[in-house]
Amino acid sequence: MLNLENISKRFGDTVALHATSLTFKSGSTTALLGPSGCGKSTLLRIIMGLLPSDTGAVYLDNEKLTPENVLKMRHRMGYMIQDGGLFPHLTIRQNVCLMASHLNWELEKTSDRFSELAKLTHLPQASFDRFPSELSGGQRQRVSLMRALFLDPTIVLLDEPMGALDPLIRSELQHELQLIFSSLGKTVIVVTHDIAEAGFLASEIVLLKAGAIAQIGTLRDLVKHPSEPFVEDFINAQRSPLESLEITNPIASAGQGRAEQ
Amino acid sequence: MKRRAAGYWMPISILLMVLLVGFLPSSWILNFGKSQSSPEFKVGSKAFTENVILGDLVKLIAKSENIAVEHQAEIQGTQIVFQYLVTDAIDVYPEYIGTIRYEILKDRNIVTEEEVRTAMLERFNLVMTKPIGFENTYAMGMLESRADELGITKVSQLASRVNLSYSLGQEFVEREDGWEKMSATYGIDIPKPNGNDHALTYKQLESGSADVIDIYSTDSKIQTLDIRVLEDDLNFFPSYDAVFLYRKELEEENPQLVKLIKSFEGKIDNRQMINLNARCEVDNKFEAEVAQEFLSDQMQIDVEIETPSIVRDIFKNTVQHLDLVRMSLIACIIVAIPLGVIAAKQKLIGQAVLGTIGVLQTIPGIALLVMLIAPTEWFGRNLVGTKGLGASVIPVVIALFIYSLLPVVRNTYTGLTMIPGNLLESADALGLTRWAKLWRIELPLALPSILSGIKTAAIINVGFACLGAMIGAGGFGQPIFSGVRLSDTNLILQGAIPAAVLALMVQGVFEIIERILVPKGLKA
Ligand SMILES: Nc1ncnc2c1ncn2[C@@H]1O[C@H](COP(=O)(O)OP(=O)(O)OP(=O)(O)O)[C@@H](O)[C@H]1O
Ligand SMILES: [Mg+2]
Numbered sequence: 001m002l003n004l005e006n007i008s009k010r011f012g013d014t015v016a017l018h019a020t021s022l023t024f025k026s027g028s029t030t031a032l033l034g035p036s037g038c039g040k041s042t043l044l045r046i047i048m049g050l051l052p053s054d055t056g057a058v059y060l061d062n063e064k065l066t067p068e069n070v071l072k073m074r075h076r077m078g079y080m081i082q083d084g085g086l087f088p089h090l091t092i093r094q095n096v097c098l099m100a101s102h103l104n105w106e107l108e109k110t111s112d113r114f115s116e117l118a119k120l121t122h123l124p125q126a127s128f129d130r131f132p133s134e135l136s137g138g139q140r141q142r143v144s145l146m147r148a149l150f151l152d153p154t155i156v157l158l159d160e161p162m163g164a165l166d167p168l169i170r171s172e173l174q175h176e177l178q179l180i181f182s183s184l185g186k187t188v189i190v191v192t193h194d195i196a197e198a199g200f201l202a203s204e205i206v207l208l209k210a211g212a213i214a215q216i217g218t219l220r221d222l223v224k225h226p227s228e229p230f231v232e233d234f235i236n237a238q239r240s241p242l243e244s245l246e247i248t249n250p251i252a253s254a255g256q257g258r259a260e261q
Numbered sequence: 262m263k264r265r266a267a268g269y270w271m272p273i274s275i276l277l278m279v280l281l282v283g284f285l286p287s288s289w290i291l292n293f294g295k296s297q298s299s300p301e302f303k304v305g306s307k308a309f310t311e312n313v314i315l316g317d318l319v320k321l322i323a324k325s326e327n328i329a330v331e332h333q334a335e336i337q338g339t340q341i342v343f344q345y346l347v348t349d350a351i352d353v354y355p356e357y358i359g360t361i362r363y364e365i366l367k368d369r370n371i372v373t374e375e376e377v378r379t380a381m382l383e384r385f386n387l388v389m390t391k392p393i394g395f396e397n398t399y400a401m402g403m404l405e406s407r408a409d410e411l412g413i414t415k416v417s418q419l420a421s422r423v424n425l426s427y428s429l430g431q432e433f434v435e436r437e438d439g440w441e442k443m444s445a446t447y448g449i450d451i452p453k454p455n456g457n458d459h460a461l462t463y464k465q466l467e468s469g470s471a472d473v474i475d476i477y478s479t480d481s482k483i484q485t486l487d488i489r490v491l492e493d494d495l496n497f498f499p500s501y502d503a504v505f506l507y508r509k510e511l512e513e514e515n516p517q518l519v520k521l522i523k524s525f526e527g528k529i530d531n532r533q534m535i536n537l538n539a540r541c542e543v544d545n546k547f548e549a550e551v552a553q554e555f556l557s558d559q560m561q562i563d564v565e566i567e568t569p570s571i572v573r574d575i576f577k578n579t580v581q582h583l584d585l586v587r588m589s590l591i592a593c594i595i596v597a598i599p600l601g602v603i604a605a606k607q608k609l610i611g612q613a614v615l616g617t618i619g620v621l622q623t624i625p626g627i628a629l630l631v632m633l634i635a636p637t638e639w640f641g642r643n644l645v646g647t648k649g650l651g652a653s654v655i656p657v658v659i660a661l662f663i664y665s666l667l668p669v670v671r672n673t674y675t676g677l678t679m680i681p682g683n684l685l686e687s688a689d690a691l692g693l694t695r696w697a698k699l700w701r702i703e704l705p706l707a708l709p710s711i712l713s714g715i716k717t718a719a720i721i722n723v724g725f726a727c728l729g730a731m732i733g734a735g736g737f738g739q740p741i742f743s744g745v746r747l748s749d750t751n752l753i754l755q756g757a758i759p760a761a762v763l764a765l766m767v768q769g770v771f772e773i774i775e776r777i778l779v780p781k782g783l784k785a
Contacts, residue, residue: 048690074692085687089705089780102697131782147691 001026002047002155002187006056009042016042018212019055026154029181029188031198034208035234040191041082043208044157047189048079060155075099077155078148082163082191084140086132086147093128096146117146120180138169145177149184158190162197174200195219195238207231273700280591301329302511302518303649305342305354305733308335308742310541310548311397311479311534315355315503315525317552321564322521325556330518333652334548335742337731339364340631345732347385348638350652352511353522357397359501361389363438374502382509390505391526395479395534398501399433401491402476404466408489415494419473420448428471431456438499440475446497460748479531481539503529528559542747571755574740579759581735585654585726586767589661590719597666597718598711601673602699611674618666626728629660654734661725665718672714676707709779716771723764727756737763 002024009017017039024030032040045051047058049070058065065073086095093114100110118128121142127135135143141161148156161177162170178201181188192198198205199219207214207222214234215227226232302323306316316332323330333351336342339360345351361377362368371380378389401416408414411422419425433439434456441453457465463482465471476483478490478501505522512519529537533555540551549566556562600618604611624632633656641650680703688702704711730738737756744752 045686050686050689071692071694074690079690081683081687081690083683085683085690087684087687087702087706088782089708090782098701099691099693102691102693102701131780133782 001061002189003059003062004043004047004056005059007043007046007053007058008055009039009046009051009053015211017046017053020213021056022206022213024155024187024189026187027185028204029190029202031202031205032189032191032208033193033195033198033205033234034214036193038208039211040208041159042211044079044159044189044191047155047157048074048077075103075151076153077157078151078153079157080144080148080159080161082159084132084144086140086143088132091129091131092123092135092143095132095143096150098147099151113150114146117149120149121146122176138165138173141165141173145180149180154187156186156188158188160191160193162192162194170197177201195222195235207234209234277595280595302353302515303331303333303351303652305333305336305345305351305652307339307342307354308337308731309746310481310538311503312355313548314537314541314552314555315393315505317549318525318555319353319355319505319522321549321552321556321566322524322560322562323518325562325564326517326521328515328518328521333733335730335739335746336733337742338627341627341634341732344631344634345652346387346506346508348635348651349508349510349642350634350638350649352518353505353507355393355503356389356506357501357503358389358392359398359499361506362499374500381506386509387506388509388512390507390523392502392504393525394503394527394529395531396500396502397477397479397534398498399439400476400478400493400498401473402466402483402488403473403491404469405487405489407469407472408491413491414489415492416443416447416497417494419491420450423451425472426470427451427454427473428457428462428465429454429475430459430462432459433475443497446495479534479538481535481542484535484539485543503534524560529555533559545749575755575759578735578737578739578756579763581654581729581739582723582726582737582760582763585657585661585729585734585736586719586722586763588654588658589665589722589726590715592658592662593665593669593718594715596662597669597714598673600666601670601711602677602704604670604674605677615671615674618670621663622667624663626660626664626725627731629663630656630728630732633659652732654729657726657729657732657734660728661722664725665722668717668721669711669714672710672717673707676710676714677703679710680706705780706783709775709783712771712775712778716768716775719767719771720764723760723767727760 004020004022006019006021007017008015008019020043032043034040042051046053049058049065049067060073060076063069063073087098090098096117097110097114100113114128117123118125123139123142123146127139127143132140132143145158145161148158162173165173174197177190181201188202190198190201192201203218204216205219205222206216209230215222215231217225222231223235226235304316304319304323306312313334316334320330320332333345336345339356342351342354343356343365346354358374358377361381362371366377366380366384368380371377374392381387381389401419403411403413413419413422429440434454443449444451444453462471462474463486466474466488467486476488476490480488482488483490505525507519507522537551537555540546540554541548546554547569549569553564553566556564600614604614634651637653637656637659638649638651641647641653641655684702684706685698688698693701726736727738727741729736730742737760740752740756741760742756744750744754744756
């Protein structure tokens with residue numbers, strides 16, 4: 001179980017996060033949703049201890065996160081940063097198994113774990129010894145996910161794991177992620193801009209607006225009982241493809257269709 | 262035991278070992294296990310023919326009595342040779358009384374030879390021998406034929422001949438006790454001439470476009486161009502009698518060597534010295550050959566010398582040059598990379614480090630070398646227990662090391678600070694310790710930048726290592742400096758061409774190293 005108690009963060013004059021308390025139940029999948037700059041990545045960074053919060057504290061299974069235990073705590077949390085953050089000088093295998101060599105694992109155990117994860121994420125064998133620059137965007141996302149899962153963490157934080165993917169791969173990866181989440185029974189927080197994706201992957205959605213929680217609930221709650229006009233606007237801004245057909249100006253439709261990407 | 266991935270102490274220690282072994286001078290590596298028979302005594306000489314001949318005379322006469330004396334020839338400038346002598350890095354070298362008075366003692370109250378001798382003993386514990394017999398001073402010279410035509414034999418006669426044209430060397434025009442004082446003393450009332458390259462003044466004298474030039478009184482040109490040395494009838498020019506300076510302790514360490522040095526007292530007069538210089542500069546003999554001839558003809562002492570060979574010289578220079586570059590570069594790598602890391606991690610220290618190194622960079626080579634001699638000699642004696650370290654390649658290596666720091670420190674610093682933030686965040690998020698992050702992520706990502714800094718440093722060092730010749734440490738600078746001194750283009754090319762080739766090779770080698778070391782993923 002992951003508890004955030006009264007955390008907040010300012011950068012100079014900008015308040016990135018107002019005082020926020022949240023609980024993520026063990027085994028649950030939560031989607032963190034909201035417009036660009038609303039504080040989603042900031043929230044994840046505070047959870048990882050990468051960014052000190054101005055107030056409050058983070059508790060992992062009731063243990064408080066402190067500067068002293070932060071390295072150990074990070075081994076229990078897998079974090080996939082916004083653009084993957086794969087190391088360009090390491091091969092795929094080295095990227096994924098980095099922590100194994102750091103923690104001095106036996107080679108056999110390391111390679112077993114790697115195969116297991118490659119199977120789970122359907123990463124093609126041919127790519128194992130390539131460098132990140134030699135992979136497609138979708139393959140890179142899978143590798144980042146493998147790396148985040150490598151130490152078998154109890155908490156998994158995914159910051160836009162499917163940004164910049166074409167719809168087909170995106171949908172394929174969504175299905176795989178859903179399977180992975182449900183089979184591994186981990187506490188997952190996934191950041192996304194996409195309402196449908198949030199609804200598909202997560203049982204609960206946290207919608208942020210300018211550093212504060214606008215609404216918490218299921219997709220149904222948000223659609224049927226929006227807490228404020230912002231929630232309604234946010235949901236309605238994502239039109240379906242069919243809706244786009246009805247707009248006559250093709251340039252406007254192209255622009256608006258991608259507005260939330 | 263189950264197999265585990267190699268930790269990073271293994272590669273680090275291997276790297277350090279390779280670097281340390283690579284740091285040793287090649288003479289140590291080649292002589293490993295052999296008994297060391299380094300000569301006990303060292304004679305130094307300044308970078309002009311006459312002085313080198315005198316150095317060779319000492320070396321050869323000692324050899325005839327089976328005393329091993331090494332000759333560290335062609336050291337640039339009085340300050341460095343003298344520094345060597347007072348720090349005991351060398352034992353003896355030929356000097357001129359005038360130079361001792363004006364450049365070393367710098368004391369107007371010390372005038373006579375005896376006063377100079379006493380002062381040197383009291384202040385520096387150095388013994389000055391009696392004059393060797395010739396004097397190398399400034400003098401005014403005219404072509405014998407022209408002087409005859411005009412009936413000039415003395416400098417004082419120049420005053421009434423205002424139509425004579427002068428061509429004077431740069432140094433003579435600029436010296437405090439040069440042209441200005443002399444023309445005033447003799448009442449030569451003409452506008453101050455511009456200083457020329459000294460080689461040019463001879464050409465002008467020869468062609469007749471100049472009537473009077475300044476010369477050194479033992480110059481071989483006096484013989485070859487048939488120059489009349491005008492009598493200094495007002496005794497304006499100070500005495501520049503040649504002597505040997507040696508350390509007082511030498512009298513106890515090897516009385517026989519001292520006796521041999523003293524055997525040159527009063528042995529060589531001006532005519533003979535001019536002749537010896539001409540044998541080198543006109544007949545293109547090596548100084549050692551000329552010294553050997555002199556010992557045999559004038560002192561009935563026969564010594565064998567190594568016959569000089571161009572191939573062996575180039576080989577020797579190459580080895581010495583590579584030594585200088587290699588040792589300084591490896592020291593630079595070991596020190597500069599950690600400095601760069603510290604600079605990147607601690608902004609304040611970083612600015613201080615980069616600033617200091619930038620300032621060190623601006624110290625002129627010669628000044629830096631002079632500053633380094635005494636501490637190096639002290640270090641050698643007191644901490645390592647060897648003598649002569651100050652006159653060895655070490656100060657040059659240290660100077661090169663200092664000059665090469667900047668590119669490596671700066672590139673390490675930039676390489677580390679240019680790493681994209683998301684990669685650093687990734688590394689942190691995985692739970693890597695600071696060391697592991699540095700070793701596994703940051704340094705490898707900065708590697709291309711670091712390597713190109715090392716490449717720059719290496720190429721700079723190949724050029725700067727010519728500095729080594731200034732203090733007789735050899736290298737490609739040796740033939741360059743000698744060639745300039747003797748205006749021998751072939752000799753200059755013997756140093757310049759290999760130095761250029763070496764710079765290209767270093768560039769090539771580093772490109773190969775980059776290709777091997779930089780992971781494919783980091784190449785664009
Ligand atoms: N290191 C920082 N210094 C100053 N301001 C920052 C810093 N990091 C984030 N911010 C600001 O804090 C706010 C929240 O940023 P955050 O990265 O959490 O947004 P986000 O919700 O992840 O946006 P996106 O969907 O575009 O990734 C933004 O206004 C951002 O400009
Ligand atoms: Mg973000």
